Amino acid sequence: MSDQLIHDIQAASQTLKRPDGDAYRSLAVPEIQKIAAAAGLSGREVEVAALEIGIIPERYTRNMKSLSAAEQVKLLNSTVSIVGLGGLGGTVTEMLARIGIGRLNLIDGDVFEDSNLNRQITSTTAKVGLSKADTARKRVAQINPGLSVTTQQLFLDEQNAAKLIAGSDVVVDCLDSLKSRYFLAVACRNAGAPLVVAAVAGLSGQVTVFFPGDIGFESVYGVPGEMPEKGVETRLGNLAPIVGMIANIECAEAVKILLGRGNPLRNRMLLVDLLESTFETIDLV
Amino acid sequence: MGTQIVMNIQIKLFASLLDKLPVNADQFPVADGATVADLVTELDIDPKDAKLIFVNGRKGALDSVLAEGDRVGLFPPIGGG
Numbered sequence: 105m106s107d108q109l110i111h112d113i114q115a116a117s118q119t120l121k122r123p124d125g126d127a128y129r130s131l132a133v134p135e136i137q138k139i140a141a142a143a144g145l146s147g148r149e150v151e152v153a154a155l156e157i158g159i160i161p162e163r164y165t166r167n168m169k170s171l172s173a174a175e176q177v178k179l180l181n182s183t184v185s186i187v188g189l190g191g192l193g194g195t196v197t198e199m200l201a202r203i204g205i206g207r208l209n210l211i212d213g214d215v216f217e218d219s220n221l222n223r224q225i226t227s228t229t230a231k232v233g234l235s236k237a238d239t240a241r242k243r244v245a246q247i248n249p250g251l252s253v254t255t256q257q258l259f260l261d262e263q264n265a266a267k268l269i270a271g272s273d274v275v276v277d278c279l280d281s282l283k284s285r286y287f288l289a290v291a292c293r294n295a296g297a298p299l300v301v302a303a304v305a306g307l308s309g310q311v312t313v314f315f316p317g318d319i320g321f322e323s324v325y326g327v328p329g330e331m332p333e334k335g336v337e338t339r340l341g342n343l344a345p346i347v348g349m350i351a352n353i354e355c356a357e358a359v360k361i362l363l364g365r366g367n368p369l370r371n372r373m374l375l376v377d378l379l380e381s382t383f384e385t386i387d388l389v
Numbered sequence: 390m391g392t393q394i395v396m397n398i399q400i401k402l403f404a405s406l407l408d409k410l411p412v413n414a415d416q417f418p419v420a421d422g423a424t425v426a427d428l429v430t431e432l433d434i435d436p437k438d439a440k441l442i443f444v445n446g447r448k449g450a451l452d453s454v455l456a457e458g459d460r461v462g463l464f465p466p467i468g469g470g
Binding site: 188190191192193277278279280281282285302303304305306308309310323324325326331332333334335336337339340342347373375377379382384385386387388389 | 401403404405407437438440441443446447448462464465466467468469470
C-alpha cells in the first residue's frame with residue numbers, strides 16, 4: 105500500500121459514531137470512488153486498504169461488529185461463483201454484493217422470460233428477453249461499482265463445469281436442474297471448492313453444503329443414471345417467499361464458509377416447508 | 390395366524406407428496422417390522438418420489454426398519470432454482 109494512498113484515505117475519512125455510541129473512522133462512498141479513480145485502483149482495493157488501517161468504508165458500517173474489519177477484508181478478497189442467475193441466483197448475487205464479497209463470478213446462459221417475473225428479483229418487465237448474467241452484472245455495479253464481476257453467459261454442463269468455476273473460494277448452486285447440479289458438484293469436488301447447494305419447489309426448499317471429500321451428492325439426490333432431469337417444481341412451480349428465503353440461507357452459508365465461522369450445513373440438510381411453517385435440519389451421515 | 394403387532398409412527402410429507410398425507414399422520418399405524426418401503430406403498434406413493442427419506446432427523450432409506458414412535462419424513466425430488 106503506497107504512502108500516498110494511506111494519506112488520501114486518512115485525509116478523506118471522518119469520525120462518526122455507531123448507534124451504540126462507539127466512535128470510528130469512516131470513509132464515505134463518494135470518497136472511495138474519488139480515491140480509486142485518482143490512484144487507478146478499483147473501489148474494492150481502496151475499501152481493503154481503508155479497512156487495513158482501521159477505517160471503515162461507510163457502506164459496511166452496519167456489517168460491523170457482526171463482522172470484524174479483518175473479516176470484511178477477507179470477504180472483499182474472496183471469489184464466489186454463483187451458478188444460475190434465476191430465482192435463487194438473483195437474490196444470492198444481490199446479497200453477496202451487499203455484504204461485500206469482492207469478486208463475483210456470475211454464470212448463466214439464459215435470458216429472462218415472462219414466467220420469471222413471479223420470483224426472480226433481477227427480472228423486470230423491461231428485462232424480458234435480456235441476458236440474466238448481464239442484468240446481474242449491472243445490478244452489482246449499481247450496488248457497488250467497486251466490486252470485481254466476471255460474467256459467463258453459458259449453461260453449465262459436464263464439459264465446461266470445471267472451467268466455469270475455476271478459482272472460486274466458494275461456489276453457490278442456484279441451478280434449476282438436478283442433472284447440472286450433479287456436474288457442478290463433481291467439478292467442485294475436483295477443484296477443492298466448497299459448494300452450497302439448494303433447491304426449491306412450491307413452498308418448500310432444501311439447503312446443504314458439500315466440502316470436497318464429504319458425503320457425495322449421490323447420497324442425497326441419487327446416482328446420475330437414475331436422476332430425473334427436473335423435480336416436482338415442474339408441477340408445483342416456485343413461489344417467491346421460498347425462493348428468497350432459501351437464497352438468503354445460501355448466502356449465510358457462503359459467508360460462514362469463507363470466514364470459517366459458525367456451523368455450516370455440512371453433512372446436514374435444512375428442510376423448509378413454508379406451508380406448514382416448519383424448519384428442520386436432518387443429519388445426512 | 391396371530392395378531393399382528395401394530396405400532397404408531399409420525400409422518401411428515403413435503404411438496405407434491407402432501408396430497409398423500411393421511412389424516413392420522415401424527416399417529417399412523419404400521420405393522421411391527423414394517424420398512425419405509427412398506428409405508429410408501431401404504432401411502433400410495435411412487436417409490437421414485439420418495440427421493441429424500443429421513444427417520445428421526447437422520448437420513449434413511451426405503452429399507453429402513455421402523456420402530457414405535459419413529460418420525461418419518463419424505464421429500465420428493467426437487468430441483469427448482
